[in-house]
Amino acid sequence: MPDSTAKSFPPEQRAKRWQLRTRALTFGPLPVLMGIINVTPDSFSDGGRFFDTRAAIDRAHRLVDAGAGILDIGGESTRPYSTPVAADEERRRVIPVVEAICSQVAIPISIDTSKAIVARDAIAAGVEIINDVTGLEGDDRMVPLAVESGVGVCAMHMQGTPQTMQDAPTYDDIVADIYRYLAARRDNLLVSGIDPARICLDPGIGFGKTHQHNLTLLANCHRFHDLACPLLVGHSRKGFIGKVLADKLADRTAATVGVSLALALQGIQVIRVHDVAETSHALKLFAAVGGFDGQPLQLD
Secondary structure (H helix, E strand, C coil): CCCCCCCCCCHHHCCCEEECCCCEEECCCCCEEEEEEECCCCCCCCCCCCCCHHHHHHHHHHHHHHCCCEEEEECCCCCCCCCCCCHHHHHHHHHHHHHHHHHHCCCCEEEECCCHHHHHHHHHHCCCEEEECCCCCCCCCHHHHHHHHCCEEEEECCCCCCCCCCCCCCCCCHHHHHHHHHHHHHHHHHHHCCCHHHEEEECCCCCCCCHHHHHHHHHCHHHHHHHCCCEEECCCCCHHHHHHHCCCCCCCHHHHHHHHHHHHHCCCCEEEECCHHHHHHHHHHHHHCCCCCCCCCCCC
């Protein structure tokens, strides 16, 4: 594993493309924003706001208008100590939303689930990506489904389960340990028959990590480019922000945007956020004033 401590990453050394089920995402200098749609009553940040099908569909359109390049739809909260949801209930929550959104928007849709039966129905409705917090390890039917359907997959690192992950997260070296896990998981998916072009990797901010672990990972995400897969990071509104601000009740939008800029400078290809408009505006202006290449935008 490279031992670079650079704060930015040469764009020519990162994955430039992610093959999905029926299309491909090609990455430019700005990250693709994955907008979050939680069809749940209990997600940590927006639980209940989009539990109604109509509200979730309306949110999808707002996120697309704001600049989202992917929509990620989930029906089970994975916040610390959350209560697991039965597959039938998860399907009841998300499939009507997935069907409606897939028929109404042009951008790729991702299903945030660790259950193959939910992913199967979502793919039938038009989903392009399986985004699985268990790294496609939680259900032994998930990898065969991914192989058969040809979807893009995002494999995330999590220590433990949502019910245990924050009890006592421990690592020898947080970056090296997660690098090794993601490398092994990538190789396992390849051996299982998933095309390497379809694999994206996620270090799992907030999933079995202390606040310090999260900060260290976020500062070193560029090191995972050596795995030759697109990288996805989901830091939006998470608890480490309240810790750094010394205010658990502070609005976390601006702070999330700040982290997003740091990740963009490291060449992260996909950033998963609640606040797409604010993040999109910040990234565009960061680029316009030469934040990536030192060259300001030339206006007409």
